[in-house]
Amino acid sequence: MNERVSSPTPTEAPSTPRFYGLRTAPDDRPRFFQHLTEKWGDVVRWRFLFDVYVLNHPDDVKRVLSAPPERFTKGTTDYRILSLSLGRGLVTSDGPLWAHQRKLMQPMFHNRSINPFDEPINRLTSAMAARWAGLSATDTLFMEREMAQLTFEVVGTTLFGADIKQHAADIAEVLESINVSTQEVRSFLLLMLPWLPLPHTRRFNRALKKLDDIVFGLINARRASGERHDDILDRLLEARDEDSGEGMDEQQIRDEVVTLLLAGHETSSNALAWTFWLLSQHRDVEARLVAELNAVLDGRPAASSDLAQLPYLKQVVQESMRLLPPVWAVARLTHQDEVFQGYRVPAGAYLTIPIFAIHRHPEYWPDPERFDPERFSPHRTEPRHSYSYIPFSAGPRTCIGASMAMLEIQLVIANLLPKFRMEVAPGARIETAAKVTLTPKYGMPMRLTPRAAAQP
Numbered sequence: 001m002n003e004r005v006s007s008p009t010p011t012e013a014p015s016t017p018r019f020y021g022l023r024t025a026p027d028d029r030p031r032f033f034q035h036l037t038e039k040w041g042d043v044v045r046w047r048f049l050f051d052v053y054v055l056n057h058p059d060d061v062k063r064v065l066s067a068p069p070e071r072f073t074k075g076t077t078d079y080r081i082l083s084l085s086l087g088r089g090l091v092t093s094d095g096p097l098w099a100h101q102r103k104l105m106q107p108m109f110h111n112r113s114i115n116p117f118d119e120p121i122n123r124l125t126s127a128m129a130a131r132w133a134g135l136s137a138t139d140t141l142f143m144e145r146e147m148a149q150l151t152f153e154v155v156g157t158t159l160f161g162a163d164i165k166q167h168a169a170d171i172a173e174v175l176e177s178i179n180v181s182t183q184e185v186r187s188f189l190l191l192m193l194p195w196l197p198l199p200h201t202r203r204f205n206r207a208l209k210k211l212d213d214i215v216f217g218l219i220n221a222r223r224a225s226g227e228r229h230d231d232i233l234d235r236l237l238e239a240r241d242e243d244s245g246e247g248m249d250e251q252q253i254r255d256e257v258v259t260l261l262l263a264g265h266e267t268s269s270n271a272l273a274w275t276f277w278l279l280s281q282h283r284d285v286e287a288r289l290v291a292e293l294n295a296v297l298d299g300r301p302a303a304s305s306d307l308a309q310l311p312y313l314k315q316v317v318q319e320s321m322r323l324l325p326p327v328w329a330v331a332r333l334t335h336q337d338e339v340f341q342g343y344r345v346p347a348g349a350y351l352t353i354p355i356f357a358i359h360r361h362p363e364y365w366p367d368p369e370r371f372d373p374e375r376f377s378p379h380r381t382e383p384r385h386s387y388s389y390i391p392f393s394a395g396p397r398t399c400i401g402a403s404m405a406m407l408e409i410q411l412v413i414a415n416l417l418p419k420f421r422m423e424v425a426p427g428a429r430i431e432t433a434a435k436v437t438l439t440p441k442y443g444m445p446m447r448l449t450p451r452a453a454a455q456p
């Protein structure tokens with residue numbers, strides 16, 4: 001660790017050699033960032049194709065994320081790649097457009113707006129459980145795919161109500177093609193040389209066109225019908241600027257819809273798959289959680305109002321997202337010279353906030369690789385640095401869907417875990433791969449045993 005002294009004259013940050021980590025696969029970036037900070041300290045200038053400043057200390061993370069958003073923007077390559085599909089929706093926009101949209105959309109994600117989503121979440125989860133009940137003990141399913149399908153159905157239903165049904169399969173298919181990894185060279189080529197007729201670029205463009213046709217079709221049909229469904233699309237169509245009274249134009253609604261579809265589904269599905277995997281590896285934690293769920297719910301699905309009575313469920317989810325945060329890093333661009341821990345970072349520099357590594361910072365997380373939901377016990381007395389745990393980021397650009405994600409993840413676990421004991425299929429290798437989100441590299445093959453027949 002470098003000494004964190006504030007020197008009157010800023011010095012150059014500790015630097016890696018040029019092209020350091022060239023042989024590290026993009027999939028392994030979360031551990032690679034952790035390695036950089038262990039070797040060079042909490043501020044590292046990673047000299048790769050261009051320079052990236054890695055900020056690993058919660059104090060610096062706080063300075064960046066709590067600053068007015070125009071001071072550290074999203075003009076980095078990662079977000080420019082994402083904006084090819086998301087357009088100028090909330091995740092990828094900056095400046096006045098972002099501020100305007102965030103203000104318009106914030107009320108759509110307040111607890112009173114999202115708590116009624118417990119009904120569709122439970123309905124869709126119970127349908128999945130009914131399908132699972134038909135499996136035999138030797139059938140293997142891929143948990144990450146099951147969860148991706150479920151969370152896609154959930155976000156699709158909360159956005160489009162029943163209208164999603166006829167398009168669900170098509171949207172799910174094209175989303176996979178447009179959801180390109182920001183870490184791969186071919187995505188970089190897609191951004192820089194979009195006219196090159198590479199197979200990846202052509203597939204991307206075809207999928208994007210198909211998605212736009214469906215989404216614009218859904219928006220226009222809803223407008224034309226004049227019907228109300230009380231889903232997020234209704235709220236996007238009805239949102240009006242306080243002063244001008246103006247609503248969003250078609251393109252902006254499309255960008256927000258596609259942003260919510262992507263931001264709201266893969267993140268939650270990976271959080272769920274990883275939590276089920278961790279529980280299968282820690283039977284003591286699982287037993288305590290099943291006992292809590294049975295005591296409070298006695299076999300029925302949880303409503304949003306039950307969650308306050310299920311503290312251990314929340315602790316398990318929080319600890320799962322500490323160890324395996326679905327969003328494993330966020331990036332920002334500086335616009336003026338900055339100083340972090342006494343080190344100079346120039347204007348125009350790329351910053352990386354390595355969430356995966358910060359969640360293992362030795363000053364804040366003793367024995368960081370251990371899965372221990374007690375870390376989040378409400379009875380803990382020691383204060384914790386609020387920026388040492390940031391699965392949803394923090395500050396003005398914090399995840400707008402955090403409460404919805406927590407609701408969904410907890411309800412799905414509360415519904416499925418008392419019914420099924422999950423076990424990794426024999427011989428399976430479970431490892432992480434850093435795509436846009438942290439996914440299981442070789443999938444997550446699992447076998448299920450109905451709980452009544454399982455050992456406690």
Ligand code: HEM
Binds near residue numbers: 090259265393402404
């Ligand atoms: C476990 C699930 C989730 C995780 C871990 C997660 C994580 C995050 C993180 C870390 C950011 C900040 C990104 C950045 O600064 O670049 C973010 C932003 C965002 N998330 Fe989530 N998210 C989750 C679920 C959701 C859901 C369910 C939705 C909506 C349905 C959603 C919508 C958004 C949006 C729109 C933003 C951009 C907010 C802004 O900049 O104003 N997310 N999320």
